[in-house]
Amino acid sequence: MRCRFCEKPAFIKLHYPRMYLCPEHFTEYFERKVKRTIERYKLIGPGERILVVVSGGKDSAVTAHVLKKLGYDIECLHINLGIGEYSEKSEEYAKRQCEALGVPLHIVRVKELLGHGIGEVRTRRPTCSYCGLTKRYIFNKFAYDNGFDAVATGHNLDDEASFIFANLMNWNTQYLAKQGPVTPEQFNGKLVKKIKPLYELTEREVVAYALANGIEYHIEECPHAVGATTIEYKGILNDMEEKRPGTKINFVKGYLRKKHLFEAELQEKELRECEVCGMPSSGEVCSFCRFWRMEKALDFSLRRK
Amino acid sequence: MRCRFCEKPAFIKLHYPRMYLCPEHFTEYFERKVKRTIERYKLIGPGERILVVVSGGKDSAVTAHVLKKLGYDIECLHINLGIGEYSEKSEEYAKRQCEALGVPLHIVRVKELLGHGIGEVRTRRPTCSYCGLTKRYIFNKFAYDNGFDAVATGHNLDDEASFIFANLMNWNTQYLAKQGPVTPEQFNGKLVKKIKPLYELTEREVVAYALANGIEYHIEECPHAVGATTIEYKGILNDMEEKRPGTKINFVKGYLRKKHLFEAELQEKELRECEVCGMPSSGEVCSFCRFWRMEKALDFSLRRK
Ligand SMILES: [Zn+2]
Ligand SMILES: [Zn+2]
Ligand SMILES: [Zn+2]
Ligand SMILES: [Zn+2]
Numbered sequence: 001m002r003c004r005f006c007e008k009p010a011f012i013k014l015h016y017p018r019m020y021l022c023p024e025h026f027t028e029y030f031e032r033k034v035k036r037t038i039e040r041y042k043l044i045g046p047g048e049r050i051l052v053v054v055s056g057g058k059d060s061a062v063t064a065h066v067l068k069k070l071g072y073d074i075e076c077l078h079i080n081l082g083i084g085e086y087s088e089k090s091e092e093y094a095k096r097q098c099e100a101l102g103v104p105l106h107i108v109r110v111k112e113l114l115g116h117g118i119g120e121v122r123t124r125r126p127t128c129s130y131c132g133l134t135k136r137y138i139f140n141k142f143a144y145d146n147g148f149d150a151v152a153t154g155h156n157l158d159d160e161a162s163f164i165f166a167n168l169m170n171w172n173t174q175y176l177a178k179q180g181p182v183t184p185e186q187f188n189g190k191l192v193k194k195i196k197p198l199y200e201l202t203e204r205e206v207v208a209y210a211l212a213n214g215i216e217y218h219i220e221e222c223p224h225a226v227g228a229t230t231i232e233y234k235g236i237l238n239d240m241e242e243k244r245p246g247t248k249i250n251f252v253k254g255y256l257r258k259k260h261l262f263e264a265e266l267q268e269k270e271l272r273e274c275e276v277c278g279m280p281s282s283g284e285v286c287s288f289c290r291f292w293r294m295e296k297a298l299d300f301s302l303r304r305k
Numbered sequence: 306m307r308c309r310f311c312e313k314p315a316f317i318k319l320h321y322p323r324m325y326l327c328p329e330h331f332t333e334y335f336e337r338k339v340k341r342t343i344e345r346y347k348l349i350g351p352g353e354r355i356l357v358v359v360s361g362g363k364d365s366a367v368t369a370h371v372l373k374k375l376g377y378d379i380e381c382l383h384i385n386l387g388i389g390e391y392s393e394k395s396e397e398y399a400k401r402q403c404e405a406l407g408v409p410l411h412i413v414r415v416k417e418l419l420g421h422g423i424g425e426v427r428t429r430r431p432t433c434s435y436c437g438l439t440k441r442y443i444f445n446k447f448a449y450d451n452g453f454d455a456v457a458t459g460h461n462l463d464d465e466a467s468f469i470f471a472n473l474m475n476w477n478t479q480y481l482a483k484q485g486p487v488t489p490e491q492f493n494g495k496l497v498k499k500i501k502p503l504y505e506l507t508e509r510e511v512v513a514y515a516l517a518n519g520i521e522y523h524i525e526e527c528p529h530a531v532g533a534t535t536i537e538y539k540g541i542l543n544d545m546e547e548k549r550p551g552t553k554i555n556f557v558k559g560y561l562r563k564k565h566l567f568e569a570e571l572q573e574k575e576l577r578e579c580e581v582c583g584m585p586s587s588g589e590v591c592s593f594c595r596f597w598r599m600e601k602a603l604d605f606s607l608r609r610k
């Protein structure tokens with residue numbers, strides 16, 4: 001098969017919309033779709049500085065690549081989780097990706113910063129749970145300390161669809177009130193805006209984009225990885241997508257139209273300032289400072305260093 | 306394997322709760338579960354007269370069988386849809402089932418009553434849509450005209466789970482506000498109470514109950530049947546159930562806890578009396594009378610005949 005727009009042989013067959021594309025035209029299609037996502041959901045305003053969280057994996061690498069190519073003002077942050085060789089390799093990939101892109105990369109190493117890597121803490125809390133907490137705190141604080149307007153993550157359509165699907169199957173409706181392509185700045189900017197530029201692109205398209213653009217990335221899954229259920233739900237959604245192309249995007253868009261229904265589930269907890277770090281917290285001390293037994297605030301501001 | 310409660314060889318392996326049962330103990334288990342459903346959701350009050358809609362298929366046959374065995378005051382209604390040989394056979398099965406049970410059976414034949422069978426009407430409306438409309442109108446009017454307190458249908462757990470699943474996947478949230486094991490009487494009793502005694506029993510359990518109790522039924526699907534999507538969704542739920550027994554019942558129970566969230570979607574349309582038949586209607590003429598171009602009200606009351 002040939003590309004729909006030129007004479008070159010097709011590199012990918014898209015199912016929705018249905019068409020064959022060569023690497024160049026696929027790249028153009030993909031970038032236009034990211035651009036449209038940014039505009040439709042108002043992810044990035046004029047002149048805003050964006051911090052892209054790069055893990056070393058494909059999604060965040062593609063996010064950084066496309067944002068840079070579209071001309072946005074980005075810098076990258078890699079959080080080294082201190083999970084042995086897995087984290088070493090992840091950091092290497094993140095470095096290589098940012099070098100290739102000519103974008104500044106900042107690195108925060110959990111083990112150096114906090115004394116233990118993820119997976120090394122004695123706690124009854126599940127590893128993936130405090131890992132998420134730690135990452136979210138660090139990238140938000142880093143962005144806040146350095147005046148970024150938004151944090152961009154690599155979540156793609158499959159991530160979003162399976163998240164919504166899982167929370168519906170288990171009726172965890174309180175998680176469904178706030179999900180979406182953009183979470184606005186809150187608490188006088190201390191919770192920095194979060195954006196997901198790949199919100200409408202499938203995992204398959206992200207992989208293809210990386211391939212077409214020579215983006216190298218860490219393929220390995222985290223050894224503490226999310227587990228069988230997410231993979232199962234992604235599989236179910238992929239099967240449905242195959243039978244009825246467009247299932248995933250329509251499911252996610254339908255969710256966005258209806259998510260106000262779940263807002264009744266939100267317990268509006270009053271946020272106050274954490275006594276240790278000053279960041280937003282529901283209790284006296286925020287969950288990050290409590291978990292890591294912090295005695296003073298972390299300061300990521302680059303000017304001071 | 307032997308039955309969990311006696312020496313007899315096992316007839317069925319239940320997955321949730323996990324146990325092997327002989328036909329007698331399975332029957333006991335099944336009937337106790339129906340009884341508990343009736344009590345938990347307050348489906349039937351003391352002395353209430355129940356009209357069971359029997360199609361000739363397994364679900365309604367088992368519903369009638371169990372309600373009779375549990376001592377409820379039931380009569381049956383079969384609606385012959387006028388779909389050629391399929392409907393003839395269905396009627397035969399319904400007769401045989403009610404005879405075996407010693408329960409009065411009333412029969413309404415759509416073709417005799419309205420001039421056309423289902424599938425014979427020239428209309429742009431999908432067949433399954435006006436079939437549903439017609440059945441619902443007839444069993445409600447029949448129950449109302451003859452003073453029944455409730456209409457029982459054979460919907461099982463798989464039906465309910467796949468209905469909820471389908472409406473979530475497509476975000477048809479307006480259908481999710483009112484679904485459940487019981488729909489109370491409305492409009493001064495003109496909308497008779499609807500109940501689903503098999504609400505917590507799986508299709509597999511219903512089939513096994515019919516087998517264990519020698520209940521014969523029409524296996525054939527309606528030639529206009531619901532179609533591939535429902536079957537696909539039931540398959541997905543069965544796969545999930547196999548991996549995590551209890552998925553279906555937990556999904557449906559979770560829904561019941563959260564369905565109030567969907568009530569915001571209800572357009573409370575003012576109901577008034579249909580100018581033709583006097584039954585509840587959103588417009589001047591109800592959708593049944595409009596579709597079938599009725600000129601006067603149907604009267605199903607048995608006293609007059
Ligand atoms: Zn091309
Ligand atoms: Zn804190
Ligand atoms: Zn037994
Ligand atoms: Zn009417």
